[in-house]
Amino acid sequence: xxxxxxxxxxxxxxxxxxxxxxxxxxxxxxxxxxxxxxxxxxxxxxxxxxxxxxxxxxxxxxxxxxxxxxxxxxxxxxxxxxxxxxxxxxxxxxxxxxxxxxxxxxxxxxxxxxxxxxxxxxxxxxxxxxxxxxxxxxxxxxxxxxxxxxxxxxxxxxxxxxxxxxxxxxxxxxxxxxxxxxxxxxxxxxxxxxxxxxxxxxxxxxxxxxxxxxxxxxxxxxxxxxxxxxxxxxxxxxxxxxxxxxxxxxxxxxxxxxxxxxxxxxxxxxxxxxxxxxxxxxxxxxxxxxxxxxxxxxxxxxxxxxxxxxxxxxxxxxxxxxxxxxxxxxxxxxxxxxxxxxxxxxxxxxxxxxxxxxxxxxxxxxxxxxxxxxxxxxxxxxxxxxxxxxxxxxxxxxxxxxxxxxxxxxxxxxxxxxxxxxxxxxxxxxxxxxxxxxxxxxxxxxxxxxxxxxxxxxxxxxxxxxxxxxxxxxxxxxxxxxxxxxxxxxxxxxxxxxxxxxxxxxxxxxxxxxxxxxxxxxxxxxxxxxxxxxxxxxxxxxxxxxxxxxxxxxxxxxxxxxxxxxxxxxxxxxxxxxxxxxxxxxxxxxxxxxxxxxxxxxxxxxxxxxxxxxxxxxxxxxxxxxxxxxxxxxxxxxxxxxxxxxxxxxxxxxxxxxxxxxxxxxxxxxxxxxxxxxxxxxxxxxxxxxxxxxxxxxxxxxxxxxxxxxxxxxxxxxxxxxxxxxxxxxxxxxxxxxxxxxxxxxxxxxxxxxxxxxxxxxxxxxxxxxxxxxxxxxxxxxxxxxxxxxxxxxxxxxxxxxxxxxxxxxxxxxxxxxxxxxxx
Numbered sequence: 001x002x003x004x005x006x007x008x009x010x011x012x013x014x015x016x017x018x019x020x021x022x023x024x025x026x027x028x029x030x031x032x033x034x035x036x037x038x039x040x041x042x043x044x045x046x047x048x049x050x051x052x053x054x055x056x057x058x059x060x061x062x063x064x065x066x067x068x069x070x071x072x073x074x075x076x077x078x079x080x081x082x083x084x085x086x087x088x089x090x091x092x093x094x095x096x097x098x099x100x101x102x103x104x105x106x107x108x109x110x111x112x113x114x115x116x117x118x119x120x121x122x123x124x125x126x127x128x129x130x131x132x133x134x135x136x137x138x139x140x141x142x143x144x145x146x147x148x149x150x151x152x153x154x155x156x157x158x159x160x161x162x163x164x165x166x167x168x169x170x171x172x173x174x175x176x177x178x179x180x181x182x183x184x185x186x187x188x189x190x191x192x193x194x195x196x197x198x199x200x201x202x203x204x205x206x207x208x209x210x211x212x213x214x215x216x217x218x219x220x221x222x223x224x225x226x227x228x229x230x231x232x233x234x235x236x237x238x239x240x241x242x243x244x245x246x247x248x249x250x251x252x253x254x255x256x257x258x259x260x261x262x263x264x265x266x267x268x269x270x271x272x273x274x275x276x277x278x279x280x281x282x283x284x285x286x287x288x289x290x291x292x293x294x295x296x297x298x299x300x301x302x303x304x305x306x307x308x309x310x311x312x313x314x315x316x317x318x319x320x321x322x323x324x325x326x327x328x329x330x331x332x333x334x335x336x337x338x339x340x341x342x343x344x345x346x347x348x349x350x351x352x353x354x355x356x357x358x359x360x361x362x363x364x365x366x367x368x369x370x371x372x373x374x375x376x377x378x379x380x381x382x383x384x385x386x387x388x389x390x391x392x393x394x395x396x397x398x399x400x401x402x403x404x405x406x407x408x409x410x411x412x413x414x415x416x417x418x419x420x421x422x423x424x425x426x427x428x429x430x431x432x433x434x435x436x437x438x439x440x441x442x443x444x445x446x447x448x449x450x451x452x453x454x455x456x457x458x459x460x461x462x463x464x465x466x467x468x469x470x471x472x473x474x475x476x477x478x479x480x481x482x483x484x485x486x487x488x489x490x491x492x493x494x495x496x497x498x499x500x501x502x503x504x505x506x507x508x509x510x511x512x513x514x515x516x517x518x519x520x521x522x523x524x525x526x527x528x529x530x531x532x533x534x535x536x537x538x539x540x541x542x543x544x545x546x547x548x549x550x551x552x553x554x555x556x557x558x559x560x561x562x563x564x565x566x567x568x569x570x571x572x573x574x575x576x577x578x579x580x581x582x583x584x585x586x587x588x589x590x591x592x593x594x595x596x597x598x599x600x601x602x603x604x605x606x607x608x609x610x611x612x613x614x615x616x617x618x619x620x621x622x623x624x625x626x627x628x629x630x631x632x633x634x635x636x637x638x639x640x641x642x643x644x645x646x647x648x649x650x651x652x653x654x655x656x657x658x659x660x661x662x663x664x665x666x667x668x669x670x671x672x673x674x675x676x677x678x679x680x681x682x683x684x685x686x687x688x689x690x691x692x693x694x695x696x697x698x699x700x701x702x703x704x705x706x707x708x709x710x711x712x713x714x715x716x717x718x719x720x721x722x723x724x725x726x727x728x729x730x731x732x733x734x735x736x737x738x739x740x741x742x743x744x745x746x747x748x749x750x751x752x753x754x755x756x757x758x759x760x761x762x763x764x765x766x767x768x769x770x771x772x773x774x775x776x777x778x779x780x781x782x783x784x785x786x787x788x789x790x791x792x793x794x795x796x797x798x799x800x801x802x803x804x805x806x807x808x809x810x811x812x813x814x815x816x817x818x819x820x821x822x823x824x
Contacts, residue, residue: 003357005731005738005770007707008338009213009222010349016146018159020067021088023096024137025081030072032125036108040118049073055103060187061262062099062283063092067158079137083155085162088138097131098286106279150220152212160223161188161210164345168208170258173340175333176758180206184259185252191260194232194310197761200324203232203306204761206337213705215736216663216774222353224707225341227329229757233311235303235321242296243319245274246481251298252310255289260310265295274299316481328765330752331724335710355709355731355738363542363789365576367797368534370420370519377422381430384421386579387531389594390471392431396502398439399477399509406477406509409518410436413475413507416522440464443478446487454492454824455561461496471596473525474504495822498603503528503596523800530581530595532574532813533797541577544642544790548575550630551644551810552623554651558615559823560606565615567654568605569622570598570817572810573641576797581813584626586618587611595813602820623655624679624686627695634694637779642787643697644811645776648705656682658699658776672775672784690777697777698791702806706772709738714753724753728768730788737773739792741804769806771795 030050037051038044050072059066065086072078082096108114108122145156152160168182168190180192188210194203209226236243245267252260263284268275274295276284281292290308298305302320313323329337342349371380385391395417399406414434421432442461446453474497481488490506497504505525507517535541555568570585572595583598584591587608593601605611627643634641645651647658656662657678666674669691677697680686690697714723726743743749748766755763773791775784794808805812 003712004354005709005711005727005740006335006338006352006354007222007224007709007733007738008226008334009224009353009707010342010345011150011351011353012146012152012156012160012212012221012223013347013350014146014148014150015144016160016163016348017142017144018085018155018163020141020143020155020159021084021086022080022139022141023082023084023088023093023134024139025072025078026133026136027078029125029129029133030076030078032121033072033104034074036118036121036125039121040108040115046074049076051107052103054107055100058099058103058279058283059096061280062286063096064184065162066187067155067162080139085159088135090135093135094131095286097129097134099283100134101126101129102279102282102286110278146221150218151214152221156221157212160212160348164210164223164348165190167346167348168341168344171344173337173344175206175336175340176756178758181258182208186262191230191252194306195758195761197325200234200762202234202324202761203310204323204325204757205230205232205310206329206333206757208337208341209704211704213707214660215734215772216660216699217666217668217735219660219664220734222707223345223349224704225338226704226708227334227337229325229327229329231313231323231325231327232306233302233313233317233320234323236300237319237321239301241300241319242273243299243317245299246318247314248277249299249311252312253284253289253292254308254310255287261289263292265299265311324762326757326760326762326764328748328752328767330755330757330765331710331767332722332752332754332756333758334708335724336722336756338710353733355733358730358732358737358785358788360730360785360789363544363786363793365545365793365797366536366539366541368536369802371534372419373534377420378425378428381421381428381432383534383579384526384529384531385430387581388471388529388596389580391429392433392470393529394433394435394468394470394472396435396437396472396474398437398442398474401436401438409477409507409509410475412515412518413522416518420522437474439477442476442493443489445484446489446492449486449488451824453487457489458492458496458499458822458824461493462499465496465500465502468501471529472502473529474502475521475525476504476506477509478506480508480510491822491824494820495603495606498600498820499607501600503599520800527798527800527813527816528596528599531579531799532581532595532809533576533799535576535579535797542790542793544786545576547640547642547790548573549642549644549794549808549810550574551646551808551814552626552651552655553646553811553814553817554654555818555821556650558605558611558821560608560611561824562609563612565612567619567650568615569618569654570814571626572598572814572817574810574813583814583817586622587614595817598817599820602817603822606822606824619654621680621684621686623657624688627679627688627690630695631688631690631693636694637692637781638694640694640696642790643695644700644791644808645697646700646702646807646811648701648703652682654681656680656685663774663776670778670780672778672782673780674777677777692779694779695777696775696779696782696787698787699774699776700791700807700811701772701774702769706738706770708767709740709770711753721754726753730785730792735774737788739771739773739788739795740768741792741795743768744803768804771806 056069065084068083182190185191190208192206207228249265250262263280264277374380399410507521550573558565558568581595588601676687676689679688711724714725717723728742731738748764752765795804
């Protein structure tokens with residue numbers, strides 16, 4: 001058994017220093033731009049400042065060495081507006097001035113609905129801009145990036161990855177006999193020069209993304225090195241035809257021996273063909289690089305331009321040849337590349353971090369893997385009745401019943417559901433009806449994806465369906481997106497079904513309709529009904545299984561019929577032993593509902609004229625309101641609830657107290673027992689004591705802030721065959737826990753521990769995701785490992801997956817609800 005894992009991260013050597021260079025933003029420029037912004041929007045708020053997010057993206061893409069760009073607002077001090085690790089040359093300041101002009105034009109001049117007065121003022125401003133004004137306010141500062149105690153300064157989060165990129169740029173590393181040259185691809189990202197598979201002649205590159213992240217509570221820093229594979233489009237199926245682009249393609253254009261730049265290719269609705277994204281094309285031209293060919297020529301014949309222009313490949317790209325290169329970086333390659341990068345980073349880094357296994361038995365939750373595992377189908381009916389809080393369910397099956405292949409698929413699905421529920425008796429606690437529905441025109445393509453078209457079509461479908469009073473769950477056979485191009489009706493159909501009181505699961509027809517696909521579709525429909533797990537009542541569960549678990553989730557950019565909301569917080573509570581799942585959201589018409597009702601409420605949000613205000617009200621202090629409520633309800637150590645919160649940039653915007661920085665400042669009265677935690681927003685902190693209550697909180701991270709990992713060498717490993725062993729379980733690194741679930745019986749995982757991409761480029765590789773679990777709030781006398789193991793076990797009981805989910809059950813269920821948000 002493996003007792004250690006090794007994160008793809010490096011400990012930083014202390015006492016590293018760096019000179020930072022600053023440029024000020026001219027005061028007269030800011031005054032003029034604020035005036036233009038107010039003219040454009042009479043409701044412009046000074047405290048929000050100028051819309052510089054788009055400018056920051058351009059600067060990050062087209063200026064090397066930039067680590068910070070400060071907001072520009074009324075009253076802001078702009079002497080150190082932009083910060084760089086590199087000294088500013090006259091050429092760079094010229095370029096920066098031109099990039100600012102590009103941003104101003106894109107924001108105020110070129111939009112189709114731009115006000116003529118605003119256009120005129122913005123053009124005049126651009127005409128009068130002088131780079132010497134931008135160069136006038138310059139300063140420098142010598143800063144210490146890494147400290148003796150393992151922490152870093154604020155500047156280090158951006159500076160250290162840039163300095164590391166500089167050390168690696170242009171260097172060569174060996175992997176399984178192949179030499180990889182490291183090239184600049186984007187801010188904090190390197191790629192290898194393309195590697196060609198000798199059989200298929202298809203190409204791929206290794207990708208290295210660097211970032212500095214910390215772990216609570218001491219905020220000790222690690223330099224993360226995330227690795228991935230980028231496959232390149234090999235060719236176009238039809239050289240005479242331009243492929244239709246449903247999504248933008250970030251082209252990689254080689255501008256020197258060890259540098260690429262990215263210019264997005266988008267679909268131009270005016271030109272009715274793919275075009276270079278105008279802002280990035282302008283920035284490319286600012287630097288005087290070789291003139292870009294027409295996009296049409298590149299996408300019609302990618303192979304002809306492959307030495308200079310690389311187009312990333314994704315599965316399902318219509319019109320392009322399918323890449324034969326397998327996805328993923330193997331564990332074998334991760335370990336080798338980690339050591340090669342380590343040698344090149346030299347004295348920037350010190351000892352290799354490692355995490356130790358934590359052992360605790362008897363914590364696994366016992367569940368059934370199929371409804372047919374129940375001894376009696378009546379037991380399953382009873383469980384579904386408890387979970388859905390109903391005594392009757394209608395299953396509607398929609399498809400082309402006259403089409404032989406669809407009829408066969410629908411019959412297989414119907415058979416599966418009937419087998420799960422078994423024969424109905426007069427005494428059955430749950431009655432089940434089955435209704436076959438002809439799809440008719442419901443699956444027809446829409447003429448376009450315009451908002452009004454979708455709104456009109458949604459209303460038409462709702463009328464055709466008619467309202468349902470009872471609990472109704474639907475299976476709908478719908479062709480895949482590639483069959484539609486524009487006018488894919490899937491999201492419109494889901495919303496229309498929900499508006500009429502139905503939950504719906506879509507199934508794509510095809511030859512691959514195996515039993516596993518059918519089971520997954522049916523189980524996902526059960527999940528939408530509120531049957532979220534199949535707990536085995538006949539086996540003794542761990543004591544903590546009787547503790548309700550709750551997930552706080554934040555939806556972002558919620559679309560409405562007349563406006564858009566930035567945040568929508570919601571809470572999902574699961575009582576495993578009772579089978580009850582409740583969803584609370586202050587923006588819903590009914591604030592606390594069942595999971596099935598929550599699906600319908602999510603769909604209805606789009607139609608609320610006051611959606612934005614509902615979401616603003618719900619987002620004021622969501623953590624404060626809920627945790628005060630929980631403290632009052634669960635007021636003893638024995639009467640407990642476990643709360644999960646996923647920490648990312650969005651959630652931290654409404655709950656400031658879950659950041660590493662905040663956690664590092666908490667006074668502790670015991671292990672993982674702070675005397676108070678901040679449950680307010682970053683703008684309005686609020687300290688709350690949860691000590692000696694029944695409330696426990698575990699913070700989850702599962703994004704790019706968590707390192708990837710590799711495992712120990714297998715006992716079968718030799719010098720010529722560096723096999724690694726698979727591992728799973730809970731591992732502890734300083735004060736945080738990392739959770740890894742069992743490797744599935746899948747070749748992608750098996751090959752990953754044995755093979756190199758260099759030798760097996762066509763093989764796909766995978767490794768189980770690692771999540772970080774940190775006990776933000778426990779209670780005196782708690783065993784931290786028990787709560788962590790319970791949290792990790794909640795990743796293994798979702799009904800629709802035999803494999804583990806990335807997130808514990810309440811957060812997984814909350815994330816799944818987002819499919820019912822209508823983004824017309």
